[in-house]
Amino acid sequence: MKNIVINETVIQLRKICRLIAKVKAQQISYLPHYGHESLFFQNNGITTGIINNNKEIKIDLFNGLLLYYDNEYTQIIDLTDKDIYLKFRHLFSHPLEILQIDNLERLKLEDLEDYFGFISKANLSLEVFRSKLNGNFTLVHLWPDGFDLSVEWFTGIEDQQIGIGISPGDKDFSNAYLYVNPHPFNKGFLKEKLPIGIWNTSKWNGIKVEWYDLEKLYVKDISNIIYDLFDRTKTLFNYS
Secondary structure (H helix, E strand, O other): OOOHHHOHHHHHHHHHHHHHHHHHHHHOOOOHHHHHHOEEEEOOEEEOOOEOOOEEEEEEOOOOEEEEEEOOEEEEEEOOOOOHHHHHHHHOOOOOOOOOOOOOOOOOHHHHHHHHHHHHHHHHHHHHHHOOOOOEEOOOEEOOOOOOEEEEEEOOOOOOEEEEEEEOOOOOOOOOEEEEEEEOOOHHHHHOOOOOOEEEOOOOOEEEEEHHHOOOOOHHHHHHHHHHHHHHHHHHOOOO
16 A cells, blocks of 8 residues: 555644644543544544534545634635645644644645545544444544554453554554554463464554555455454453
């Protein structure tokens, strides 16, 4: 598949997502599992979700627009236009330097379309997987720092949990991948044979499956693979 992590448009998109996540975190109360710092993928774009029942910041990936809704009042930034940094400075009352955002550059629509193809299938696969879960678990969050989508599932026993997510790639792994991370990790887990993917112990511990082994499958089939890997991992905690 196309290596989207080195795509300059996706790098700029990630910067913008970090910005709007910081704006969101400054306006709402602390949420469990850092939910106040997360974003979501919905329909045609990335969103903060509703903030305090009256605001939403959304990135329309189809049209390359940032939309800032405040009740019935809407402000729009064309992210494909030049000088978007200046437009962000005008839109947000907080200095962008405080938000640690600089050097924003215009986005390319064709690159956003490629990214949309990845994130829409990844998100739906995780949502279908999530619908099969029982017990305590999170929403499907989009994390601006890692730019991965993930669900966290909790056994309810001390700090045991399993993170299930899909990354577009990062500084350590250039290609997109699925991960299943049990915590705390036990080296004995490595004895468990996997139907797909490998046990990764570099930078983080858990199951890693290359996205190119999944991307051409139907969403239902991807979600079944994710659930099988999750279920195998869950039994390693002696949880049933």
